[in-house]
Amino acid sequence: MTSDTRNSRDDVIEAAGRLFAEHGYEGTSMRDLGRELGLLGSSLYSHVDGKQDLLVAVVERGAALFTASAEAALASHVSPAARLEALIAGHVDVVLDHRAEVRTFLNEARSLDHRHRAAVVAARDAYEQTFRSVLRDGVTCGDFEATLDPKLAATFVLSILNAVERWYSEEGPIDRTQLVDEIARFTRRAMQSPTGSFAG
Amino acid sequence: MTSDTRNSRDDVIEAAGRLFAEHGYEGTSMRDLGRELGLLGSSLYSHVDGKQDLLVAVVERGAALFTASAEAALASHVSPAARLEALIAGHVDVVLDHRAEVRTFLNEARSLDHRHRAAVVAARDAYEQTFRSVLRDGVTCGDFEATLDPKLAATFVLSILNAVERWYSEEGPIDRTQLVDEIARFTRRAMQSPTGSFAG
DNA sequence: CCTACCGATCGGTAGG
DNA sequence: CCTACCGATCGGTAGG
Numbered sequence: 470m471t472s473d474t475r476n477s478r479d480d481v482i483e484a485a486g487r488l489f490a491e492h493g494y495e496g497t498s499m500r501d502l503g504r505e506l507g508l509l510g511s512s513l514y515s516h517v518d519g520k521q522d523l524l525v526a527v528v529e530r531g532a533a534l535f536t537a538s539a540e541a542a543l544a545s546h547v548s549p550a551a552r553l554e555a556l557i558a559g560h561v562d563v564v565l566d567h568r569a570e571v572r573t574f575l576n577e578a579r580s581l582d583h584r585h586r587a588a589v590v591a592a593r594d595a596y597e598q599t600f601r602s603v604l605r606d607g608v609t610c611g612d613f614e615a616t617l618d619p620k621l622a623a624t625f626v627l628s629i630l631n632a633v634e635r636w637y638s639e640e641g642p643i644d645r646t647q648l649v650d651e652i653a654r655f656t657r658r659a660m661q662s663p664t665g666s667f668a669g
Numbered sequence: 670m671t672s673d674t675r676n677s678r679d680d681v682i683e684a685a686g687r688l689f690a691e692h693g694y695e696g697t698s699m700r701d702l703g704r705e706l707g708l709l710g711s712s713l714y715s716h717v718d719g720k721q722d723l724l725v726a727v728v729e730r731g732a733a734l735f736t737a738s739a740e741a742a743l744a745s746h747v748s749p750a751a752r753l754e755a756l757i758a759g760h761v762d763v764v765l766d767h768r769a770e771v772r773t774f775l776n777e778a779r780s781l782d783h784r785h786r787a788a789v790v791a792a793r794d795a796y797e798q799t800f801r802s803v804l805r806d807g808v809t810c811g812d813f814e815a816t817l818d819p820k821l822a823a824t825f826v827l828s829i830l831n832a833v834e835r836w837y838s839e840e841g842p843i844d845r846t847q848l849v850d851e852i853a854r855f856t857r858r859a860m861q862s863p864t865g866s867f868a869g
Numbered sequence: 870c871c872t873a874c875c876g877a878t879c880g881g882t883a884g885g
Numbered sequence: 886c887c888t889a890c891c892g893a894t895c896g897g898t899a900g901g
Contacts, residue, residue, distance in 0.1 A: 475886090476886095491779075492695075492779070493693060493695055493696075493779070493780075495692075495693055495695035495696040496693075496695040496780065498878075498879065498880080499879080499880060499881080500878085500879085500880095508886060508887085509886075509887065509888090510879095510880080510881090511880095511881075511882080511886090511887075511888085511889095511890095512886045512887065513886095514880095514881070514882080515886065519880075519881075520880065520881090576776070579691075579692070579693070580693075580696065618851070621843075621851050621855075622855065624832070624836060625829050625852070625855050627832075628828050628829045628831075628832035629825050629828045629829065631828075631832065632824070632827075632828035632831065632832065636824060643821075651818070651821050652825070655821075655822065655825050655859045655860075656859070658858060658859045658860075659855045659856070659858045659859035660855075660858075675870090676870095698894075698895065698896080699895080699896060699897080700894085700895085700896095708870060708871085709870075709871065709872090710895095710896080710897090711870090711871075711872085711873095711874095711896095711897075711898080712870045712871065713870095714896095714897070714898080715870065719896075719897075720896065720897090
């Protein structure tokens with residue numbers, strides 16, 4: 470059995486993610502976090518250097534999850550259309566399996582110091598570049614329509630994906646597979662070339 | 670000439686919107702807001718009842734802007750496809766002309782007390798219902814494909830629209846008209862029926 | 870709109 | 886991980 474009286478640094482980071490996601494970084498005090506873990510606020514400083522340190526740790530987890538998801542999607546698929554669907558499915562999985570870290574990553578980066586905020590922006594840019602590349606390749610090979618702007622289209626797809634965290638409920642009317650299919654279908658229709666629509 | 674030594678309640682609310690949008694409600698102190706207006710934090714209480722009162726005022730402005738935009742869009746257009754484009758153009762205008770209120774409306778509602786948060790949720794729901802109705806009418810009249818789920822499609826369109834605030838810059842490569850056209854085009858392609866694509 | 874102030878809470882430290 | 890505490894800042898008030 471695992472101990473229920475001692476907290477690891479990981480426990481602290483995970484709880485911090487939950488509170489940051491729900492109340493925001495500024496809306497969460499070290500005493501709030503201590504209470505969540507059954508200890509005093511001052512006791513947290515044996516696990517972490519400070520509050521900012523916690524935000525950095527949570528946000529880095531979020532960034533790593535998206536990066537790993539994108540790499541896996543590219544590794545398992547070759548055609549741009551298939552890669553895009555894998556990117557979509559991977560993104561939805563990351564969002565729904567790690568909601569707290571994702572919410573913090575997406576919404577609380579402004580509370581980071583300049584250096585770490587720059588790192589988050591860089592991670593987000595790299596992830597977006599993956600989407601753009603896939604869309605660009607799709608235009609080249611004919612999966613997507615020739616006039617598609619890969620940059621703008623990537624922004625639109627990511628807008629839909631990042632918003633999932635805001636409205637989707639696993640108890641809701643559609644399950645995760647349906648959600649992925651609906652997003653994939655919507656974006657595919659928006660981007661695919663007329664010929665491609667008969668090839669699927 | 671307008672006075673530059675006295676602030677109205679409107680000035681206070683507007684400045685609050687800017688700071689809430691940039692640093693969040695919890696990340697903004699009454700002293701921060703006073704400094705922004707050239708007075709002390711304690712002096713704000715002659716204009717407003719308290720900090721929460723300010724958030725309510727800012728968020729209500731955001732809600733009213735979207736409501737008015739939707740009404741105008743429906744009043745000036747009859748066909749579902751035209752109404753959707755008007756809704757998109759109106760939404761983009763609201764976001765870009767009132768960025769602070771919109772950001773606060775979209776991102777800071779969690780800091781409202783239960784009653785006012787419920788009012789925000791209701792306003793958002795009503796606004797979303799407008800989109801759903803238009804999409805439903807579009808399916809009925811043949812503007813949009815028959816298998817379209819108006820509920821999900823409305824969520825996707827609004828995801829793209831609400832994200833604009835996060836990435837678009839008026840100094841960027843595309844101007845506002847192009848932005849509206851690109852969003853309208855992307856969503857139209859995703860939703861329109863094959864016959865409708867030749868009727869446009 | 871300022872002066873002067875309140876109690877509460879903040880992030881964090883020293884020492885065990 | 887707790888006790889005991891620090892200076893700073895918080896939202897807000899009384900009185901002018």
